[in-house]
Amino acid sequence: MSKDMRSVYVLALLLESKDHVLYENIRHQKLLFLLERITGLGRVFDFAPYKFGPYDCGVVDSIAFLEQKGLLERTDSSIKASDKAISNKEEYALKFPKIFKAAKALLSDFEEVSTDSLLEYVYLNFPEYALKSELANLRRAAEKRLRELSVEQAG
Numbered sequence: 001m002s003k004d005m006r007s008v009y010v011l012a013l014l015l016e017s018k019d020h021v022l023y024e025n026i027r028h029q030k031l032l033f034l035l036e037r038i039t040g041l042g043r044v045f046d047f048a049p050y051k052f053g054p055y056d057c058g059v060v061d062s063i064a065f066l067e068q069k070g071l072l073e074r075t076d077s078s079i080k081a082s083d084k085a086i087s088n089k090e091e092y093a094l095k096f097p098k099i100f101k102a103a104k105a106l107l108s109d110f111e112e113v114s115t116d117s118l119l120e121y122v123y124l125n126f127p128e129y130a131l132k133s134e135l136a137n138l139r140r141a142a143e144k145r146l147r148e149l150s151v152e153q154a155g
Contacts, residue, residue, distance in 0.1 A: 005044045006045060006058055006059075006061075007062045007066050008096050008099055009032055009035055009036075009041075009044055009045075009099060009103075010032065010059065010062045010063060010066060010079075011066060011072075011085065011092060012035075012096065012099045012100045012102075013028075013031055013035060013103045013106075013107065014072060014079060014080075014081045014085070015081055015086065015089045015092065015100070015103075016107050017107055017111060019080075020081035020085070020086055021079070021080045024078070024115055026052050026053075026115055026119070027115055028059060028063070029054060029055050029059055030053060030054065030118050030119065030122050031110060031118075032045060032059055033045070033047050033053075033054040033122065033129075034110065034121075034122065039102035039103075039105065039106055040102070041098065041099060041102050049128065049129045049130065049131050049132040049133075050132055050133075051133065052119065052133060052134065052135065053119060053122050053123060053130055054122065054129040119135065120141070123135075123141060124141060124145050127143065127145045127149070128146065130143070131143070
């Protein structure tokens, strides 16, 4: 999928979030993963299992692209919508209503959830993405859940 569409997903999450800020790089990845997986939107990223669950370097590329376009500001641990992006939010939301609506719904469920709880949710519901995780306790829980699912499907 195009870099532009991936950037729309990032921008929608950012503009629908409280204060137009997303904290922690791990959260960006997991929220975008869930935006694709549980909202019914199409998949635009190519997530793979990594150190802390699903990861796609395309997320980093999309953030850099949006920063270059002046639509977000990046720090070591957060991204923040620029004034330019905030002032054009309504225009973007009208152009991509399904994506913005899905982002808003996802954030209503997950924005206030701790990072550990978000990771646990992802690992338990998508255990195949936890197999390379460095968070051993969550990885073991995900592996157990994957075995349970295999037994259920076999039975």
